[in-house]
Structures are given as C-alpha cells and as structure tokens.
Amino acid sequence: MSEATLKARSPLDNFHQDFGNLEIREVTGLALVSIATPLGGETQLEGAMASAYKAELPRVGTSTVSGVDDTRFLGLQPGQMFAMFAHDGDRAVEFVSKKLGENGYYTDQSDSWVFIQLSGTAARTALERICPIDIHADAFPIGAVTRTVMEHLGTIITRTGEDTFVLISARSSAKSFLHAVLTSVNNVQ
Template identity: 30%
Template structure:
C-alpha cells in the first residue's frame, strides 16, 4: 500500500508580515508592487508560495517573495508607504514550509487539522490559519496539493506528524 501523499520540507522562502489598513491606497499599491497581486479576500491567497500574498487577519498579510529579495522588498514597502502607519517584519527565517502533494493530500491534513478540506469548501487558492496537531500553522491549496507554513522552532515536530499522517493504513487509524 502506498502513502497517501508526499511530504517535503521546502527550501527557505522569503516571507514578510505586513500589517496595516487594507483600505489604504498606498498599502494596496505596495502589495501589488511587491508581489504582483492585489490584496486577497479573507481566507484566500493570491499567487503562490514563491511570489504572492495571503490574507492572515483583518490587518495582516503574509507577502511571499524570493528569499534573496526580502530586504529590498521591505525597503521598497517603506518607500511606498511613506508616513502611512504600517508594520513590516521579515519572518523568512522564523518559518518552515512543507509541500504536501498527491491525490490524497487533503486526507493527510484532514487527519491533523480541524478544517473541512473538501474541494467544494476549500478550493484552490483557499488559505487557512489553524492548528496542525498541537502547533500553529497556515496552509493553502494549489493544483497539486497544499503548502503549509509553521514556526521553524516546531518544524521537526510538524514534519514528523505530517509524515506519519501521510502513511496509508488499512484500518485508517493513526
């Protein structure tokens, strides 16, 4: 019996937390300039995990850019925002990213997260902050599965529970 999905730890990705007023035209322009995408609606990601933007909360976005472009992107946001109130933080090295791919990738996460992962409820481009077993995580659906972000300090634990959940079992029990 083969595994339900493949779980891989991804190389470091550039991630920037941006907090501010989503109605601000300066913030909207800064996000578009940094990622090539508009501010997404709640529970959505625009783009992908390499260059995109995810809605984290009513005043927080997660910008994803190439790792080597983070410092210049933060500087460009500062220039674009001027004296408008905002906050940017480079969180790239504080996060770990996993790719969960394959036809049953949703089953791997469903075993660990209290989220309805049916494609009718959580379609491609869906983004969710939740718990992965006992740790905070966020993930989004793409065409081949999911990408998941968690704190680097719990990455080994997250990788272990993801790998265990990906194992196919005749009984379905963990």
C-alpha cells in the same frame, strides 16, 4: 583567527519523501514577510500592490499571486498579510519595501517558520486526519489560506494547487510537525 565557517541549514535538512500518490518535501529558499497596513492606508497599499506586483490585496482567508514574480500574498487577518516568495538572502524586507514603499509596515518572518509541501492525490486524505478544518475542494479552493492547529502545533495552511498544500509551522517544532504529518501519511498508505 578562527577558520571555522558557518553554514545555514534548513529546519528539516531538505527533507523529501515520495510515496507514489503523495509527496512530502520541505520547501527552502522562501522568504515570509509580514505586511501590516498603516491606519487609514489601505487604499495606498492597494495601489502600490497593483502597480508593483500586478496583484490585488487578498481578502482574509484567500491568497493572491503576483503576475510579476510569483509572490503569494496570504490574507490572514484584517490589516495584515504575509508575502511568501523565492528569496535566499537576508534582505527580504528590503525586497518588499522597495516595491511597496512606505505603504506598509514590514517584518521579516522567514527564519521563524518551516515550510512543508504536501502534494499528490492522497494529500487531502492525509491532511484530513490531523487538520480540524474542512479542506474539501468546495470549502477550501485553490488559493484559500487559514491558520489552524495540527496535532497541537500552530499551522498556516494554503492550497496552492489542485492536490497541493503548503503547511507553515514554527521552526522551533519543525521535527515534531514533520513527525505528525508523516504519521498521518503512513496511516493512509
């Protein structure tokens, strides 16, 4: 019998770099579960969200945060949202479905993505170089979320704080995505 053991690794090996006015770090220990609304089931899902999470369904382009466990619900398109929450196991769907029941269709997306947090007073300046959408505070307030492209790579961007953004991109191109973000950061330093 083999004595080899497997150990999970994050896509960017827990990358972290502090530039003083800006910090980049890979966020690990997060789950991302897609929740699709059954046909005609929005009212039931809305009720389940209010009961289990003390949160409203997010409108497209916004996110809401649970008052119970800090789960962030990302409103990406009509009839679909992502639930992003702290979770280290492989049972993220089970965690969500226990709370929402049969009021949604669930798919675990956790291992398909890399999560990078950009924070600090220079975060917006660095993102403006590679992000084709308007992320000015008036156009992209705290809680805003959208899909876009950064340096040809598909990205979900959400503003989680005054000077904090979480970027979600495909795990398969995580190193290329980090390179694009780092290059932009280095160009504004």
